[in-house]
Structure formats: C-alpha cells, structure tokens
Amino acid sequence: MGLIIAPSILSANFGRLVEDCERVASVADWLHVDVMDNHFVPNLTIGLPVVADLLAQVSTEVDCHLMIDDPDRWAPGYAEAGAASVTFHIEAARDARTLCRALRSHGARAAVAIKPGTPVSAVRGLLREVDMVLVMTVEPGFGGQAFMGECLEKVRELRTHARSGGLDIRIQVDGGVSAATIERCADAGADAFVAGSAVYGTADPAAAVTQLRVLAEGAAGRAWWSDRC
Ligand code: DX5
Ligand code: ZN
Numbered sequence: 323m324g325l326i327i328a329p330s331i332l333s334a335n336f337g338r339l340v341e342d343c344e345r346v347a348s349v350a351d352w353l354h355v356d357v358m359d360n361h362f363v364p365n366l367t368i369g370l371p372v373v374a375d376l377l378a379q380v381s382t383e384v385d386c387h388l389m390i391d392d393p394d395r396w397a398p399g400y401a402e403a404g405a406a407s408v409t410f411h412i413e414a415a416r417d418a419r420t421l422c423r424a425l426r427s428h429g430a431r432a433a434v435a436i437k438p439g440t441p442v443s444a445v446r447g448l449l450r451e452v453d454m455v456l457v458m459t460v461e462p463g464f465g466g467q468a469f470m471g472e473c474l475e476k477v478r479e480l481r482t483h484a485r486s487g488g489l490d491i492r493i494q495v496d497g498g499v500s501a502a503t504i505e506r507c508a509d510a511g512a513d514a515f516v517a518g519s520a521v522y523g524t525a526d527p528a529a530a531v532t533q534l535r536v537l538a539e540g541a542a543g544r545a546w547w548s549d550r551c
Contacts, residue, residue, distance in 0.1 A: 323490075323492070323513065324351075325508070325513050325514070325515070325535065325538050325539055325542060326351040326352055326492065326494075326513065326514035326515065327349075327350060327351055327515055327517070327531050327534050327535050327538070328350065328351060328352040328353065328354040328385050328494075328514065328515065328516045328517075329346045329350050329353060329354060329516075329517060329518070329521040329522065329527065329531060330354040330355075330356060330465065330496070330516050330517060330518035330521070330522075331343060331353060331354065331355055331356070331518075331522075332354075332356045332367065332465045332518045333465045333466070333518035333519045333521065333522035333523055334522045335522075336368075339376060340376070340379045340380065342522065342527075343376070343379075343380045343382065344380070345527050345528060346382075346521065346527050346528055346531055347380070347381065347382050348528065349528045349531040349532050349535070350382055350531055351382075351383070352382065352383045352384065352385040352406065352407070352514075353380060353382045353383070353384050353385065354385045354387060354496070354516045354518075355368075355373055355376065355384055355385065355386050355387065355405075356387050356389065357369060357370075357373065357386060357387065357388045357389065357390060357400075358389045358390070358462075358463065359389070359390040359391060361390070361391045362389050362390050362391045362411065362413075362414050362462075363389045363462050363463035364463055365389075365463045365464060370396070370399050370400060370403065373386060373400060373403060373405070374403040374404075377403055377404045377405065383406035383407075384404070384405045384406055384407075385405070385406060385407045385409070385516075386400045386405040386407065386408050386409065387409045387435065387456065387496065387516075388400065388408065388409060388410050388411070389411060389462045389463065390410075390411075390414065391414050392414065392416075393410035393411065393414055393415050393421060394415060394416045394417055394420070394421050397410045397421060397424075397425060398421075398424045398425060398428060400430070401424070401425045401428035401429065401430035402428045405430055406430060406431060407430055407431035407432075407433050407453065407454060408425050408430045408431070408432065408433065409433035409434065409435050409454070409456050409494075410433075410434060410435065411434075411435045411436075411437065411462070412434050412435065412436055412440065412444050412445050412448075413436075413437055413440060413444075415434075418434060418445075418448055418451070419448065419451055422434070422448065422451040422452055423451065426453075431453035431454060432451065432452050432453055432454075433452055433453060433454035433455065433456055433492075433494070434448055434452050434454075434455055434456070435455075435456035435457075435458060435462075435496075436455070436456070436457060436458065436476070437458050437461065437462060438458055438459070438460070438461060438470050438472075438473050441476070442476050442479045442480055442483075446483065449483060449484070449487065449489055449491060450489065452491060453490075453491060453492065454491055454492040454493070454494055454514065455480055455491060455492075455493055455494070456494040456495075456496055457473055457474075457476050457477050457480065457493065457494070457495055457496075457512070458473065458495075458496055458497055459471075459473045459474070459495050459496060459497040459498055459499065459503075459507070460496075460497030460498050461497075462497070465518040465519050466518070466519045466523070467497060467498055468498055469497065469498025469499065469500070469502075469503045470497070470498065471503075471506065473495075474495075474506060474507065474510040475510075477493055477495065477507065477510040477511045477512050478510045478511055480493050480511065481493055481510070481511025481512075481547045482511075484511075485547060492513050492514045493511055493512050493513060493514065494512065494513075494514035494515070494516060495507045495512045495514070495515055495516065496516035497516075499515050499516060499517045499520060499534075500517060500519075500520035500534075501520065501530075501533055501534060501537060504517075504534050504537050504538050504541070505537050505538070505540070505541035506541075507538070507541075508537075508538045508539075508541035508542040508545060509541050509542075509544070509545045509546075510545075511545070511547050513542065515534065515538055517530075517531075517534055520534065521534075
C-alpha cells in the first residue's frame, strides 16, 4: 500500500470550496473533510447536506473525519452519501463494532480516531473491524495548532500491533502535520497523513502536497516498519 496524503479542507476557503478542492486534485490521494458539531469539539463546520453536495462535485476520494457526538446515529449517512472513508471518535461512540459494520456495509472504509489523551487500548479490540486508525496529533477542533510529538508513541504501538497481528490497517495522523513533522510521523509508522494549514496556508497547495509526499516516502522507506528495510 502506498502512502496517502490527504489535504484538509478545514484550511481552505469555504466560500470557494470546490475550486480549492480542485487545486489539489491532481496530487492528493484523498480530501479530508472535518465535520464538527460544536458539542464534541468547540467548533462548528459543515454537515451532511454540504458534504453530500461536495461529493457530487469532486472526483477525489473523500475522507470524512467526524468530530461529533452520537456518531452511531449520524456516521452511516456519510458512508451512504458516498464518502470513501468515515472516521468516528471512539470517545463518542456507543457501539463502535456495530457502527464499523454499518459503515462497511455502505461501501465505505471504517475508521476510528483517538484524541491525544486516549490510549491505544481503547481501540485495540476494534482493530479487526476497521480499515484505519486516526491518531490525533493535536486536540481536535481547530487547524493550525502545534504538533504533539508525544502522540507518535501511539502510532508506533499501533504499527507494532498491526505487524504482529497481520492486520491490513492504515494509521493516519492529523494535526500539525507539515514538512517539519511528517518524517517523524512516517518513521513512527503512519502511512496516511492529513495536512491543513501546511497545504492551504501556502501559495501553491499542490506543490505543498508533493513536497509532503516526497518527505513521507523518504522517511517511510527508511523506517523500521517498512517492507523495504
Ligand atoms: C483538527 C482537524 C484537522 C485540521 C488539521 O481538529 O481534524 O484535520 O484540519 O489542521 P492542521 O494540519 O493545520 O493542523
Ligand atoms: Zn481532521
């Protein structure tokens, strides 16, 4: 499996969202869409109607990161609308196993996220039900925050589990991922990288994605967990 670079549209211009998505379409693997409900996190973005319209306008796979309460109720709708992956937070889910199965039954990748304070043990029993684990490297809610390097220990732990258990899961990092930090993420075991301000905060978002990919691929190729080692 190759590495995934997913620009987060949280740092794009919401007044010209489709245009900003197109600016990275030729180089991005997925578009990362942050859904926030002002309950699970203290910020509010967009919900299902806007995501559904966006899905109809863009050809890049959409990776929905749901920072919302009651994902058991709301997350399947994003899968049904055509999101390629749907990530819910374990801290908010009631029945994560059933939710994963519902997401997959709609043809989406099922993914579970953990906040910086949540240990890997909270999702260990779920690793056979998910396609991806998202390790947050900032407190969820806002773009442009400082990277929390201590969260990489959890990336390392998850990659170790995945390897020893023969699990085919991606490990995604989100928050403060930039040219200065992406190599550390790849070295720890991440193979999917979300970047908001490091992409849309630059004059040339497509060039920024390409630079992140080069750095991540270099570091992953040298990493302890790489098949190429
Ligand atoms: C934050 C979101 C991130 C955000 C990352 O809670 O989940 O996806 O866009 O932004 P940066 O890359 O600027 O930290
Ligand atoms: Zn996100």
